[in-house]
Amino acid sequence: MRRLLLISGLLLSSLAFASDHNNIEAGRPLRFDDAYSIAFRERAFEFGLSLDTFRRRGPTYGNKTEFKYGLAKNQDISVAFEPTYSSSERRGDIGNVEIGYFNGLRREIDNSPALAYRVDVGLPTGRGAKGLDLRFRGIATKALGQYDKVHLNLDLNMNTNPGPGERRHTVGAVLGYSKPLGYPRRFDQTLVADFAIQQSKNEGDGFVGSVGLGLRRQVSPRAVFDIGITSDIFSTKGAERSPVRFAIGYSVSF
Amino acid sequence: MKAITLLGITAIASLGLAQDHSGHQMAGMKKQTELPAMPRDMPAWLAAPGADHLFYKAAPYNWAINRIPKFAKDMYATGVGHAMAYEALVRGEASTLETKTFDTINWVLKNQPAMPVDEGAISPTFLRKYGYLEKVFDWAHTLHFQTIDVFAHPGWTDEQKEKEIERLWAFYEAQPYAITGLPMNMDYLDSFSYSMKFRTDYPKVNGLFWGYHWLQTVNYDMLYRVPVKDQAPQYEVLGARYHETELYKTDRDFMPMTAEMSPRFAKRFPQIANAFDNLHMLHDNVNDILAQPQLTEAQKQEQVKIAIYRVLATTHISETPGESEGKENSLHDHRHPPSMPGMGWMKGSEDDIMWMSGMGWMDMSACSHCSIPMPEGNPWGATVSAEGWTMMVRCLMCARDMAGETPGRAIIRAATNDPNRLLVLISDEEGNWTSNIDGIVFLEKYGEHPECSGWSRAFTTLAALEKYVSENPEYKDTKPLNLAEWAALNHGTPDTYRKIDKPNPYKPGPPPAKGGGR
Numbered sequence: 085m086r087r088l089l090l091i092s093g094l095l096l097s098s099l100a101f102a103s104d105h106n107n108i109e110a111g112r113p114l115r116f117d118d119a120y121s122i123a124f125r126e127r128a129f130e131f132g133l134s135l136d137t138f139r140r141r142g143p144t145y146g147n148k149t150e151f152k153y154g155l156a157k158n159q160d161i162s163v164a165f166e167p168t169y170s171s172s173e174r175r176g177d178i179g180n181v182e183i184g185y186f187n188g189l190r191r192e193i194d195n196s197p198a199l200a201y202r203v204d205v206g207l208p209t210g211r212g213a214k215g216l217d218l219r220f221r222g223i224a225t226k227a228l229g230q231y232d233k234v235h236l237n238l239d240l241n242m243n244t245n246p247g248p249g250e251r252r253h254t255v256g257a258v259l260g261y262s263k264p265l266g267y268p269r270r271f272d273q274t275l276v277a278d279f280a281i282q283q284s285k286n287e288g289d290g291f292v293g294s295v296g297l298g299l300r301r302q303v304s305p306r307a308v309f310d311i312g313i314t315s316d317i318f319s320t321k322g323a324e325r326s327p328v329r330f331a332i333g334y335s336v337s338f
Numbered sequence: 339m340k341a342i343t344l345l346g347i348t349a350i351a352s353l354g355l356a357q358d359h360s361g362h363q364m365a366g367m368k369k370q371t372e373l374p375a376m377p378r379d380m381p382a383w384l385a386a387p388g389a390d391h392l393f394y395k396a397a398p399y400n401w402a403i404n405r406i407p408k409f410a411k412d413m414y415a416t417g418v419g420h421a422m423a424y425e426a427l428v429r430g431e432a433s434t435l436e437t438k439t440f441d442t443i444n445w446v447l448k449n450q451p452a453m454p455v456d457e458g459a460i461s462p463t464f465l466r467k468y469g470y471l472e473k474v475f476d477w478a479h480t481l482h483f484q485t486i487d488v489f490a491h492p493g494w495t496d497e498q499k500e501k502e503i504e505r506l507w508a509f510y511e512a513q514p515y516a517i518t519g520l521p522m523n524m525d526y527l528d529s530f531s532y533s534m535k536f537r538t539d540y541p542k543v544n545g546l547f548w549g550y551h552w553l554q555t556v557n558y559d560m561l562y563r564v565p566v567k568d569q570a571p572q573y574e575v576l577g578a579r580y581h582e583t584e585l586y587k588t589d590r591d592f593m594p595m596t597a598e599m600s601p602r603f604a605k606r607f608p609q610i611a612n613a614f615d616n617l618h619m620l621h622d623n624v625n626d627i628l629a630q631p632q633l634t635e636a637q638k639q640e641q642v643k644i645a646i647y648r649v650l651a652t653t654h655i656s657e658t659p660g661e662s663e664g665k666e667n668s669l670h671d672h673r674h675p676p677s678m679p680g681m682g683w684m685k686g687s688e689d690d691i692m693w694m695s696g697m698g699w700m701d702m703s704a705c706s707h708c709s710i711p712m713p714e715g716n717p718w719g720a721t722v723s724a725e726g727w728t729m730m731v732r733c734l735m736c737a738r739d740m741a742g743e744t745p746g747r748a749i750i751r752a753a754t755n756d757p758n759r760l761l762v763l764i765s766d767e768e769g770n771w772t773s774n775i776d777g778i779v780f781l782e783k784y785g786e787h788p789e790c791s792g793w794s795r796a797f798t799t800l801a802a803l804e805k806y807v808s809e810n811p812e813y814k815d816t817k818p819l820n821l822a823e824w825a826a827l828n829h830g831t832p833d834t835y836r837k838i839d840k841p842n843p844y845k846p847g848p849p850p851a852k853g854g855g856r
Contacts, residue, residue: 106459126393158388190387192466198389227462230429264459268422268442271455305401305453338396 113312215245290320519609604680611680
């Protein structure tokens with residue numbers, strides 16, 4: 085055990101530092117991405133804990149770990165694991181392994197937004213999972229005023245082998261907002277907020293609309309702490325809602 | 339010894355020749371009247387739409403700057419100034435630069451962030467218009483920080499650090515945004531129709547910029563080959579000087595040059611010193627372009643791209659330092675003072691003789707105190723940092739006596755008998771010295787100045803001094819001195835000292851009464 089603690093201590097201390105609080109990524113802590121990849125040759129670990137509450141069942145706990153690598157200029161790749169534990173089912177799920185690719189097409193130039201896209205492939209490693217979960221996300225980031233920014237994410241999701249009663253294709257959209265807090269006197273934190281609408285996977289269910297609010301804070305030259313809360317505020321055709329979802333995370337670059 | 343004496347005579351003769359020029363008008367470049375035209379071979383990346391963020395070289399020394407917390411915070415704060423000023427300029431708020439923007443920058447410089455600042459996030463409007471320029475700045479700033487980190491890293495020897503600095507330079511140079519490490523003609527780079535606009539119209543903000551260029555360059559001699567434990571104490575002196583004086587100077591003739599502030603580092607890594615100076619000159623060019631109200635937005639965009647082009651490494655491929663034949667006072671003039679390869683060609687320079695702001699005309703090949711040529715090879719003598727300048731001297735006596743002539747605190751960095759142990763002496767306001775080496779002993783047998791690097795030396799141990807004396811019996815009757823005994827000596831200004839008496843090439847009027855041109 086001591087050795088394990090020592091190894092984890094060494095790992096953390098050697099990583100303990102460049103993720104950038106201004107560079108916003110899905111899950112940390114809300115659902116939207118900005119249109120910028122991590123830097124070329126950057127390596128980053130992102131750790132997150134989440135708690136999803138539901139009206140009709142007990143909460144679900146999630147623990148997401150993602151590794152990213154700046155493959156080339158404006159491009160990164162990632163691999164993520166997100167085991168979960170369902171309190172109502174009293175069992176855990178190793179979850180799908182997600183492999184992602186992000187490509188920043190252009191930065192914001194004059195009045196034209198920054199544009200990017202990302203593709204994620206979920207491998208069916210989770211309990212009862214079948215087929216591949218594919219997601220294509222188009223991303224635009226544009227200034228709003230001087231320092232504030234809006235981010236539009238449009239998602240097309242597909243499962244290659246949907247289960248009975250499940251949709252093969254779903255769509256979603258997130259409108260994100262970010263605002264550095266404290267300028268011009270401090271430069272280490274960004275407020276984030278979003279409004280998302282996501283089509284349910286279940287045929288017959290409609291859309292879920294949600295809002296989120298969070299904060300990303302630089303805690304060292306290489307590390308960012310994030311915290312966020314999301315609430316599903318409406319659903320159509322009986323789609324399941326999560327009244328509150330908490331997320332807390334820590335990202336380090338090295 | 340004969341050789342040293344001969345060198346001394348030669349130096350005095352050459353200084354005499356230099357003095358013959360007094361009264362002559364030093365030829366500086368005339369300001370150009372036409373805007374520079376867009377070159378045909380502009381690199382394609384300037385039009386590339388990507389953000390192209392680059393990560394620094396992964397290494398164990400990254401962020402070692404935080405081992406000197408006050409210095410690290412001051413360096414982080416420097417990221418704010420240009421970003422805020424550029425943002426104000428592109429948002430049409432130039433009229434606030436000397437008031438509101440100055441106050442805001444100054445507040446940050448006094449209340450520094452604890453972590454590095456994302457300059458692009460502070461200047462989003464500027465970034466949308468001049469994103470290609472940010473790539474050049476960011477990459478050069480990365481080199482700045484990483485070289486500092488290497489020197490501040492406690493785990494490596496000086497030799498390992500020097501090799502890593504060379505690797506960092508290769509890592510930096512591999513990107514198309516890299517600024518050339520060749521010396522450039524600073525007079526030429528400051529001769530365009532828009533040149534000097536910013537420093538003339540916005541002297542307070544320009545003072546801040548040049549103040550932190552002072553900080554960004556003075557630190558290298560504070561760190562280079564200095565044991566990590568002896569770095570932070572020097573910053574107590576330099577940091578105080580930075581906050582009290584250097585940030586608020588509005589009377590500099592020109593931006594601080596790396597070789598003026600850190601001559602030891604600039605001699606060892608001339609390509610990096612030159613790249614930093616070329617970077618700082620690019621900053622000045624951009625300031626001037628953005629501050630020029632007569633230029634249209636399109637003209638500003640074009641001129642900023644041309645300014646970038648001028649200093650890119652890719653613009654000067656296959657060119658060599660020192661080369662200028664037929665290209666004097668042009669973009670491809672890479673002359674440098676013969677004894678200082680890490681310094682571009684300055685206004686009015688003649689070989690090693692150049693004008694240093696606040697000091698007057700200095701000969702970079704000679705001791706700043708006794709005017710005798712610097713000895714070749716190691717030990718290289720010492721440097722003295724005081725009143726914002728850093729000067730090279732031949733020996734410890736010259737260092738002490740020069741520091742003694744200067745008010746305020748001073749730092750001496752001197753060679754010892756051990757090439758791996760640099761002596762760092764720091765004085766308080768009263769001239770009381772402290773040493774980083776316990777038991778340091780000095781040899782000083784006052785004699786002819788051309789031989790001072792032989793009879794004025796420091797030794798890490800008494801045994802080392804005795805060994806030196808046994809090899810040099812002319813010192814056998816000389817009493818070893820401890821720090822207090824040595825510090826109590828003072829031989830004043832040596833009779834070999836020669837003032838170079840010529841007018842300031844930047845401004846009319848007499849040269850300064852003190853300093854090298856005293």
